[in-house]
Amino acid sequence: MPAFKLSDITGVIPALITPFDENEAFDEKRMRACVRFLLARKVDGFYLTGSTGETFLMSPEERKRVVEVVVDEVAGRVPVMAHIGAIGTHLSIDLAQHAQKTGVDALSSVPPFYWSFPQHEVLGYYADLTASTDLPMIVYNVPLAGLFGFDMIAKLAQIKGVEGIKYTAPTQFEIMRIKAEISKEFVVYSGADEMAMSGLSFGADGIIGSLYNLMPELFIGIRDAIATKDLGKAQALQETANAIIFFGASRGLMAVIKRGMAWQGADAGYCRRPFSNYYDPEAEEALKNEFRLLKKERNLVGVKFLDAI
Template identity: 70%
Template structure:
């Protein structure tokens, strides 16, 4: 039986998708990455989202990625399958497949590109959510178009919509969502660099890109923030943010994948037009930059930095 969304809390990496040097999905690397993250004690996985390069893949590739992830997870932790697309028809097909292979919940960006009306967006989520028995987590993200608070309240009224992935800087609305929509409406804070404030304002979990490579930082941060130890949470957020902003200037998803490889979980490469570190010289240059950064900031206890 699938879990309720309220049972999926804590730290959930927005899972990377490993591709090989020829941009083909690499099943072996995917299995290694999943096992690596489970051993690192993450609380769940968010699959084929933005970090997973979903919109670089065909629907059949997205299905295969989820199949491999589910087979490797084997029920050890919950999995949220992102099924977002512009077409309701395509999203329903992905949603039904996700249910068939055992995903615990669905998530989706709103349909984008054509500037759909609020009624059309509500219809999109209503149709997808009605197509399966899985709970839906709507996705508030600048890349696809942010929802206003009234729109979030409207989406929360759809049968089966049980939560939201909130990737926006207006964290005052996190508290408002919990107060006006309800404490049982699950909220995931989606901005890595604002994880502490997300949890402090009431988020039930955090979903983010950098939890693939520095999960230890955010697992400790989440626990500290939940315990009310804001001083510790802030110190961990400062470490995380230093790494995030340094990586953002260096092909961030590719940098995440390479830094995972330095820890023994080779996450492969990105699909173009994303940049990559294909050759030994470019990867060594990235390592050297991270070494200098580590020394300059005096960072300790970060696994991938200690590994280089």
């Protein structure tokens, strides 16, 4: 029995990074430290082993171990969602059943990808997953694995156990339509960091994103500003976040997130290749200098990782 109902899983939810050491092995000690760091920053939950967690660069056994470590470290303090997507249904079911046994509160999955699976096979994939556990399923609408149109989302919502969607697409007007035409109870998470403000404005129940590992304070601020209808403040915070997002994207965003966390005292380790890294202290110092210049040029305030350098 999950500790949290899906309807209670709202707010700012980092798509959690997975720390690897210098030899690309999963680093449990760093993982636990990063969880504690984000809990201290008052995030509202965790989304594990997704794209930001480098899940498709890990073996099934490693993915399971990440879930075990995070659930143990969280110890029921906030909800935990596990992404269990894979191309093959057999593997996804195995990961789903392990995640339920470990104690997560909800599951999520990209659709099967690489081959162009027809609609009935994608629907069958999700039906098989939801039948394999008692946990709610959050389908994942993301360009990397293929976007769903509204009609497909409506069909997915009819599958028993599919209770929400992680909506990482630019067509955020569909969030309103989902709530109006599918169900107000169908949970929607906005998944585009650079559109957190608009996602919440259009009715998303929560936001899940990569940069919430690095600068959760900005997105918590956006959440609170939207809740009080202070759109000016929300816009200013989103502009600050986006300046950093677009700047970091050209410098290896995954590596930037992990190094930026380390600058705040939460050593998130390194990425697995083919992602880039900042192993060289001189290269890392150059990155810090670039961020210092960005902070000055754009007058970026209230960003803790920038203040730390």
